[in-house]
Amino acid sequence: xxxxxxxxxxxxxxxxxxxxxxxxxxxxxxxxxxxxxxxxxxxxxxxxxxxxxxxxxxxxxxxxxxxxxxxxxxxxxxxxxxxxxxxxxxxxxxxxxxxxxxxxxxxxxxxxxxxxxxxxxxxxxxxxxxxxxxxxxxxxxxxxxxxxxxxxxxxxxxxxxxxxxxxxxxxxxxxxxxxxxxxxxxxxxxxxxxxxxxxxxxxxxxxxxxxxxxxxxxxxxxxxxxxxxxxxxxxxxxxxxxxxxxxxxxxxxxxxxxxxxx
Amino acid sequence: xxxxxxxxxxxxxxxxxxxxxxxxxxxxxxxxxxxxxxxxxxxxxxxxxxxxxxxxxxxxxxxxxxxxxxxxxxxxxxxxxxxxxxxxxxxxxxxxxxxxxxxxxxxxxxxxxxxxxxxxxxxxxxxxxxxxxxxxxxxxxxxxxxxxxxxxxxxxxxxxxxxxxxxxxxxxxxxxxxxxxxxxxxxxxxxxxxxxxxxxxxxxxxxxxxxxxxxxxxxxxxxxxxxxxxxxxxxxxxxxxxxxxxxxxxxxxxxxxxxxxxxxxxxxxxxxxxxxxxxxxxxxxxxxxxxxxxxxxxxxxxxxxxxxxxxxxxxxxxxxxxxxxxxxxxxxxxxxxxxxxxxxxxxxxxxxxxxxxxxxxxxxxxxxxxxxxxxxxxxxxxxxxxxxxxxxxxxxxxxxxxxxxxxxxxxxxxxxxxxxxxxxxxxxxxxxxxxxxxxxxxxxxxxxxxxxxxxxxxxxxxxxxxxxxxxxxxxxxxxxxxxxxxxxxxxxxxxxxxxxxxxxxxxxxxxxxxxxxxxxxxxxxxxxxxxxxxxxxxxxxxxxxxxxxxxxxxxxxxxxxxxxxxxxxxxxxxxxxxxxxxxxxxxxxxxxxxxxxxxxxxxxxxxxxxxxxxxxxxxxxxxxxxxxxxxxxxxxx
Numbered sequence: 001x002x003x004x005x006x007x008x009x010x011x012x013x014x015x016x017x018x019x020x021x022x023x024x025x026x027x028x029x030x031x032x033x034x035x036x037x038x039x040x041x042x043x044x045x046x047x048x049x050x051x052x053x054x055x056x057x058x059x060x061x062x063x064x065x066x067x068x069x070x071x072x073x074x075x076x077x078x079x080x081x082x083x084x085x086x087x088x089x090x091x092x093x094x095x096x097x098x099x100x101x102x103x104x105x106x107x108x109x110x111x112x113x114x115x116x117x118x119x120x121x122x123x124x125x126x127x128x129x130x131x132x133x134x135x136x137x138x139x140x141x142x143x144x145x146x147x148x149x150x151x152x153x154x155x156x157x158x159x160x161x162x163x164x165x166x167x168x169x170x171x172x173x174x175x176x177x178x179x180x181x182x183x184x185x186x187x188x189x190x191x192x193x194x195x196x197x198x199x200x201x202x203x204x205x206x207x208x209x210x211x212x213x214x215x216x217x218x219x220x221x222x223x224x225x226x227x228x229x230x231x232x233x234x235x236x237x238x239x240x241x242x243x244x245x246x247x248x249x250x251x252x253x254x255x256x257x258x259x260x261x262x
Numbered sequence: 263x264x265x266x267x268x269x270x271x272x273x274x275x276x277x278x279x280x281x282x283x284x285x286x287x288x289x290x291x292x293x294x295x296x297x298x299x300x301x302x303x304x305x306x307x308x309x310x311x312x313x314x315x316x317x318x319x320x321x322x323x324x325x326x327x328x329x330x331x332x333x334x335x336x337x338x339x340x341x342x343x344x345x346x347x348x349x350x351x352x353x354x355x356x357x358x359x360x361x362x363x364x365x366x367x368x369x370x371x372x373x374x375x376x377x378x379x380x381x382x383x384x385x386x387x388x389x390x391x392x393x394x395x396x397x398x399x400x401x402x403x404x405x406x407x408x409x410x411x412x413x414x415x416x417x418x419x420x421x422x423x424x425x426x427x428x429x430x431x432x433x434x435x436x437x438x439x440x441x442x443x444x445x446x447x448x449x450x451x452x453x454x455x456x457x458x459x460x461x462x463x464x465x466x467x468x469x470x471x472x473x474x475x476x477x478x479x480x481x482x483x484x485x486x487x488x489x490x491x492x493x494x495x496x497x498x499x500x501x502x503x504x505x506x507x508x509x510x511x512x513x514x515x516x517x518x519x520x521x522x523x524x525x526x527x528x529x530x531x532x533x534x535x536x537x538x539x540x541x542x543x544x545x546x547x548x549x550x551x552x553x554x555x556x557x558x559x560x561x562x563x564x565x566x567x568x569x570x571x572x573x574x575x576x577x578x579x580x581x582x583x584x585x586x587x588x589x590x591x592x593x594x595x596x597x598x599x600x601x602x603x604x605x606x607x608x609x610x611x612x613x614x615x616x617x618x619x620x621x622x623x624x625x626x627x628x629x630x631x632x633x634x635x636x637x638x639x640x641x642x643x644x645x646x647x648x649x650x651x652x653x654x655x656x657x658x659x660x661x662x663x664x665x666x667x668x669x670x671x672x673x674x675x676x677x678x679x680x681x682x683x684x685x686x687x688x689x690x691x692x693x694x695x696x697x698x699x700x701x702x703x704x705x706x707x708x709x710x711x712x713x714x715x716x717x718x719x720x721x722x723x724x725x726x727x728x729x730x731x732x733x734x735x736x737x738x739x740x741x742x743x744x745x746x747x748x749x750x751x752x753x754x755x756x757x758x759x760x761x762x763x764x765x766x767x768x769x770x771x772x773x774x775x776x777x778x779x780x781x782x783x784x785x786x787x788x789x790x791x792x793x794x795x796x797x798x799x800x801x802x803x804x805x806x807x808x809x810x811x812x813x814x815x816x817x818x819x820x821x822x823x824x825x826x827x828x829x830x831x832x833x834x835x836x837x838x839x840x841x842x843x844x845x846x847x848x849x850x851x852x853x854x855x856x857x858x859x860x861x862x863x864x865x866x867x868x869x870x871x872x873x874x875x876x877x878x879x880x881x882x883x884x885x886x887x888x889x890x891x892x893x894x895x896x897x898x899x
Contacts, residue, residue, distance in 0.1 A: 011811075028539070030537050030649070032541070034541070035540065038539065039539055042763075045760040045806060049806060050807045050813075050815075051806065051814070051815055053814055056503060057333055057335070057503055058333075058337065058502040059502070059503065059542045059544075060542075060544050060545075060643070061643070062338050062424065062426075062427055063328075063334075063335070063337050063338065064333060065329070087646065089649060110473055110812055111811070111812040114812065116329070117329055118329065118330065121332075121438070121448075121450075124438045125442045126442065127442075128438055129393075129435035129436060130393055130435070132389075132392045132393060134310075134314040134436070134712045134713070135385070137385070137392035139388055140347075141404050141405055144402065144403025144404060145396075145403050146399065146401070146403050147399045147400060147401045147403070150396050150398065150399040154398075154422060154428075157396050157421075161330065161332055184396065188394050190391065190393070190394045191394050
């Protein structure tokens with residue numbers, strides 16, 4: 001197979017970027033999208049040119065490094081996968097493929113297709129944790145967690161922090177990312193004591209980083225490689241509302257870890 | 263001259279760790295504030311260590327080459343984490359986890375270390391639950407378990423097929439808390455390129471900022487390496503492409519002994535290599551062997567579709583050779599058995615590099631839905647990569663380099679032969695002997711990071727004499743000079759071949775001569791070919807761009823240059839160890855039916871290698887004594 005690639009090239013964060021056209025030849029259908037790019041880069045290196053910079057690491061869809069907008073869609077045309085899990089058999093021979101970086105104000109471009117996603121780490125640092133010291137934890141079975149609840153928490157916790165949700169959103173909102181973390185911890189008894197503060201500070205951090213707000217159009221869910229549902233955004237909104245009530249001083253539900261809340 | 267004192271506390275096995283913790287000196291809270299510790303690597307071991315040290319009050323500088331600590335390759339561990347909780351009441355205990363791990367490692371690890379690992383395993387689960395890790399639960403709300411290879415109890419805790427991800431995100435969230443508290447400063451996209459050793463003590467690192475290209479010195483009172491394993495020396499492995507040997511290899515060149523580098527684990531169940539452009543091998547979790555049955559046709563060169571081969575003409579070779587453990591034989595044994603049937607010409611798929619992993623029986627017995635619930639994500643992954651549907655035809659699998667038991671030598675306190683340089687997780691050699699059992703790497707990484715290093719490093723910091731070392735110290739300047747010289751040398755070759763082409767060559771060489779089975783002749787051949795390849799690299803490599811910018815090819819070329827040196831050390835060790843044990847199989851040392859022959863008289867030791875400039879590396883031996891278990895022939899039949 002062969003393809004014509006229009007790839008975004010940009011030397012640095014403050015340089016002007018542009019599309020450059022490359023030909024990918026001798027591509028086999030069993031090659032992954034990133035292996036196809038590897039082979040284009042090998043050709044560039046052989047001729048002494050700088051290869052196209054792009055992020056990748058585990059190449060099995062879990063590390064969240066790879067981050068390409070392919071023909072306008074983050075992680076490409078298939079649902080529920082990352083770029084590294086996309087194979088060339090998905091494209092027709094001689095297709096023209098446009099490859100761009102994640103585009104969002106909060107994700108400045110470092111070079112070519114590589115962006116700086118540290119804003120997501122800063123949101124996590126604001127409150128995406130349970131404040132628990134190492135040592136002295138009680139036995140893991142002391143607090144029972146029903147299977148359904150644990151499974152729902154796991155659905156949310158599956159987020160790989162790739163940022164595709166941001167790239168897909170016309171407001172460049174990180175709501176799905178924040179929702180996944182807030183919901184995961186709010187669903188579990190261990191996360192309950194800090195749930196009020198957590199949702200407030202994480203949303204505040206999201207705003208400060210320059211992410212937009214939710215437009216309720218669910219593009220994020222459509223491109224999420226882990227199929228994280230926008231239902232968690234509803235849960236986030238509920239947590240936020242609840243936090244507002246608690247912080248306003250009105251009587252709220254007890255913060256007991258056994259308290260049931262759905 | 264390197265001294266290998268393991269510093270194991272004397273006395274009963276069960277109380278060694280308690281007594282060591284009591285006898286260790288502590289650093290007072292006021293003094294902790296004045297102490298800086300560098301942690302390199304932010305995977306399970308690094309993130310858990312950095313967050314715990316920060317919580318204790320030390321000032322921590324944590325480095326990783328990824329854009330975020332959450333991307334470390336611990337994240338890809340699928341199956342689970344072991345702990346001797348005995349929640350299933352199936353006869354598990356600390357003693358049994360200890361024995362399984364020592365035996366699984368073919369009696370090439372230290373009793374005291376392994377026992378401590380089994381002891382702290384239960385705390386790890388509690389800690390992880392407290393951090394909010396959504397482990398799989400039973401309907402009644404209790405933690406669920408599954409079985410793994412090489413053991414007969416059910417002690418593996420899991421989060422679907424993403425256990426490593428959840429444990430890493432837990433450690434990362436603990437790290438985030440310490441970032442917020444100002445105790446840990448993160449340095450993402452920063453790669454260690456050398457170690458600063460002053461008066462024999464590790465006092466800092468030289469790191470390159472991967473975005474700006476700036477090379478700088480960072481000094482501290484102690485340095486912790488948590489930089490993972492070196493399976494990528496084989497080019498094709500299940501590791502992430504960024505995983506590399508550079509940190510541990512550079513530390514070796516500064517005087518840290520490298521122990522048992524030839525103990526490299528080849529995982530039996532990966533998707534077979536296909537295309538020549540392939541960049542990695544994808545692991546299929548060991549948990550598949552709970553229900554999947556491995557087989558090949560009885561007749562060589564049988565090209566019929568698997569469904570057309572009747573049961574009588576199938577060889578379920580693991581069940582035949584190891585009836586007691588069957589398809590759950592340990593990884594080293596299963597991998598070799600796969601290789602053996604493929605060498606007989608009975609392999610299936612392109613090039614005969616594959617065997618079937620068949621779920622037909624379990625689907626017939628329990629139905630599609632049960633299999634889909636247990637393994638759905640793995641079947642999906644298989645289909646995406648191969649385009650084949652494993653619900654209707656058996657998977658094809660083949661072994662792949664996966665984990666390295668070898669690593670920098672450490673004593674019981676996890677300190678290397680350089681005082682002040684601690685090594686944790688896969689980067690050290692300590693706990694898995696010659697073979698690691700499934701679901702033990704997550705256990706070891708977190709044991710080291712959460713529960714062992716934070717104690718032992720305190721004793722060093724409380725007792726060592728550590729004068730101030732600045733960035734302008736002569737050793738700091740010398741280390742910077744070494745790094746900048748090397749970076750400019752890489753950029754100035756301006757040849758015509760990519761670093762990847764050399765990486766592929768050295769990987770093939772090692773796979774052929776120092777892979778699943780090894781022999782003297784092959785290893786000697788590799789030892790003559792590697793230097794030739796290395797010289798070619800320094801003559802012909804092409805690294806475009808400059809050192810003052812974001813330059814991924816420069817990063818990669820530096821790592822490949824280290825593989826080209828490290829490969830030689832690996833072969834030296836494999837040649838030295840003239841016995842078969844665990845994952846290290848020397849063809850000269852096998853029984854008539856192809857089982858490995860260990861030699862406890864000559865090789866019941868850790869081989870720790872010392873770097874000597876311009877000379878071949880020198881081996882030192884730490885004898886392994888077994889006071890509490892009797893080394894036996896490892897029998898899974």
